[in-house]
Amino acid sequence: MKIVIAGLGLIGGSMAKALQRKGYVADGFDMPAVAGEAVRCGAIGRAVASFDGYDVVFVALPPDAAMQFIGGNRFKDGAIVADICGVKGVLESFVFSRPRNFRYVGCHPMAGKEVSGFASSCADLFDGASVIVTENDRTDGAAVQALVSLLTEMGFARVVRCSAAYHDKKIAYTSQLAHIVSNAYVKSETANGYAGFTGGSFQDMTRIAGVDETVWTRLYFLNRENIAAELERLIGELERYARALRAEDEEGLEGLLREGRLRKQALDAQS
Amino acid sequence: MKIVIAGLGLIGGSMAKALQRKGYVADGFDMPAVAGEAVRCGAIGRAVASFDGYDVVFVALPPDAAMQFIGGNRFKDGAIVADICGVKGVLESFVFSRPRNFRYVGCHPMAGKEVSGFASSCADLFDGASVIVTENDRTDGAAVQALVSLLTEMGFARVVRCSAAYHDKKIAYTSQLAHIVSNAYVKSETANGYAGFTGGSFQDMTRIAGVDETVWTRLYFLNRENIAAELERLIGELERYARALRAEDEEGLEGLLREGRLRKQALDAQS
Numbered sequence: 001m002k003i004v005i006a007g008l009g010l011i012g013g014s015m016a017k018a019l020q021r022k023g024y025v026a027d028g029f030d031m032p033a034v035a036g037e038a039v040r041c042g043a044i045g046r047a048v049a050s051f052d053g054y055d056v057v058f059v060a061l062p063p064d065a066a067m068q069f070i071g072g073n074r075f076k077d078g079a080i081v082a083d084i085c086g087v088k089g090v091l092e093s094f095v096f097s098r099p100r101n102f103r104y105v106g107c108h109p110m111a112g113k114e115v116s117g118f119a120s121s122c123a124d125l126f127d128g129a130s131v132i133v134t135e136n137d138r139t140d141g142a143a144v145q146a147l148v149s150l151l152t153e154m155g156f157a158r159v160v161r162c163s164a165a166y167h168d169k170k171i172a173y174t175s176q177l178a179h180i181v182s183n184a185y186v187k188s189e190t191a192n193g194y195a196g197f198t199g200g201s202f203q204d205m206t207r208i209a210g211v212d213e214t215v216w217t218r219l220y221f222l223n224r225e226n227i228a229a230e231l232e233r234l235i236g237e238l239e240r241y242a243r244a245l246r247a248e249d250e251e252g253l254e255g256l257l258r259e260g261r262l263r264k265q266a267l268d269a270q271s
Numbered sequence: 272m273k274i275v276i277a278g279l280g281l282i283g284g285s286m287a288k289a290l291q292r293k294g295y296v297a298d299g300f301d302m303p304a305v306a307g308e309a310v311r312c313g314a315i316g317r318a319v320a321s322f323d324g325y326d327v328v329f330v331a332l333p334p335d336a337a338m339q340f341i342g343g344n345r346f347k348d349g350a351i352v353a354d355i356c357g358v359k360g361v362l363e364s365f366v367f368s369r370p371r372n373f374r375y376v377g378c379h380p381m382a383g384k385e386v387s388g389f390a391s392s393c394a395d396l397f398d399g400a401s402v403i404v405t406e407n408d409r410t411d412g413a414a415v416q417a418l419v420s421l422l423t424e425m426g427f428a429r430v431v432r433c434s435a436a437y438h439d440k441k442i443a444y445t446s447q448l449a450h451i452v453s454n455a456y457v458k459s460e461t462a463n464g465y466a467g468f469t470g471g472s473f474q475d476m477t478r479i480a481g482v483d484e485t486v487w488t489r490l491y492f493l494n495r496e497n498i499a500a501e502l503e504r505l506i507g508e509l510e511r512y513a514r515a516l517r518a519e520d521e522e523g524l525e526g527l528l529r530e531g532r533l534r535k536q537a538l539d540a541q542s
Contacts, residue, residue: 109470110467110468110469112470129470130466130467130468130470132468158467167468169461170464172461173459174462174465174468174469174472175470175473178475178476179472181452181476183528183531184505184508184511184512185452185505186534186535187508187530187531188501190443190444190445190501191445191538192538193441193541194441194444194538194541194542195541195542196381196429196431197381197401197431197441197445197446198381198401198446199380199381199382199383199400199401199446201445201446201449201450201479202444202446202449204449204475204476204478204479205449205476206535206538208472208475209531209532209534210531210532210536211528213525213526213529213532216528217521217524217525217528220516220524221516221521221524224516224517224519228513228516228517230459230461231512231513231516233459234455234459234509235510235513237455238451238452238455238502238506238509240455241451241502242499242503245491245492245495245498245499245502246495246499248495250488250489250492253488253491253492254484254485256455257454257484257488258484259458260454260455260457260458260480260481260482261454261481261483261484263457263458263462263480264480264481267457267462267465267477270463270464270465270466271465271466
């Protein structure tokens with residue numbers, strides 16, 4: 001099985017290293033300096049720029065570049081082509097709206113770091129993590145199975161299969177909204193000199209505040225309906241607490257907090 | 272030095288155990304079942320109900336109970352009386368508004384757990400944590416020094432000294448607001464079946480969602496001006512992101528995210 005990874009950043013580089021650890025040698029594509037470094041450190045076999053000789057093509061690029069890559073290259077008949085983008089609806093629409101000789105499967109690793117680039121990639125990034133595989137009624141079942149096997153080899157411990165629409169709705173809430181809240185949270189003037197005034201709540205709330213806006217803006221934009229809906233819901237919820245505080249409605253505030261605690265308990269019981 | 276701890280919950284119980292670890296034997300006060308258990312396990316020497324024989328009195332009770340305790344008991348002349356409440360302004364106002372023969376110092380350990388009660392207390396709860404000591408121009412300097420020494424013996428690694436007003440403003444933001452946001456965040460319907468759809472962002476955002484409303488409502492209420500102001504600021508900030516998404520203003524959204532990233536970098540550089 002010949003594998004190539006297009007894009008050797010944090011995710012693509014870690015995929016190469018995770019596969020290499022298990023005895024697979026993937027080829028890779030990136031800017032010459034990055035691809036050269038990946039060859040030198042043994043993460044990939046060769047740096048390549050054509051992709052029609054591969055059985056599996058991982059497209060580890062941001063959404064627009066991924067669509068450009070998939071639309072602009074030739075692949076082997078029946079090749080498995082899997083992107084790793086954080087939005088799946090637009091990718092799937094793009095791929096299925098045109099003729100193709102390859103088998104597309106959407107993929108989204110639930111792993112990351114607050115840093116990016118090949119230098120930050122590591123073989124164990126996916127160990128124990130979850131990965132989402134998106135499919136619809138035109139997705140090839142055998143391609144999904146083969147991809148799931150490879151993802152398991154990379155260290156992923158849990159594979160969730162769902163539709164692109166379901167993925168985008170869930171991720172808008174579990175990840176994208178959380179990054180917005182964290183990014184907004186740090187902006188208060190009161191944050192200055194926070195050290196010494198927290199036992200961890202502030203750090204947890206703001207760990208993911210420093211999103212790379214050049215990557216995330218586009219992700220947000222491509223999933224904006226879902227994110228805006230969740231964000232407006234959260235704002236509406238927060239306004240209830242603010243009103244209770246301003247109205248000195250202690251009972252109302254207690255009710256709001258109770259509602260959240262019971263909800264949290266129910267979610268913990270689910271997991 | 273004779274020490275007594277009134278209230279043997281998570282904080283008071285942990286204080287007793289942390290002191291015991293260093294060879295101090297504090298006495299304690301709580302409901303008979305709790306105090307009895309604390310004696311049996313060696314966390315305190317004796318269960319007591321009068322406090323005028325002690326050099327140091329830790330009042331590890333919620334704000335209203337702490338004020339009732341301080342106002343309703345006799346203490347030795349010059350005894351150090353220190354509460355551990357999460358709001359300091361009301362405590363200080365209460366203590367300094369009436370005649371007293373003891374030396375009051377406000378104290379707030381930056382340590383906790385998502386569970387409460389003596390059964391959850393442990394000797395190492397404060398190891399490496401920060402503790403805030405509040406003082407004003409009527410606070411006795413020697414009492415502060417003695418208290419700081421004891422807190423250091425308990426394992427606290429950092430002591431921050433500031434006014435009660437400064438404490439309440441900072442804590443409204445670093446802790447109390449974070450708990451509200453987390454508590455509100457979990458209420459979305461989309462949270463159902465979140466497992467598999469997160470790499471940790473959701474868990475960090477919602478770790479502290481399950482606040483005990485019977486304790487926190489009162490804390491919020493006693494610091495409501497500061498919290499409402501921070502909450503309204505956050506809501507206003509989140510509305511900017513929502514407007515940019517709805518207006519399909521990609522550039523505006525990128526600007527908002529950049530602002531948050533730069534702010535996060537500046538904060539990280541401070542710590």
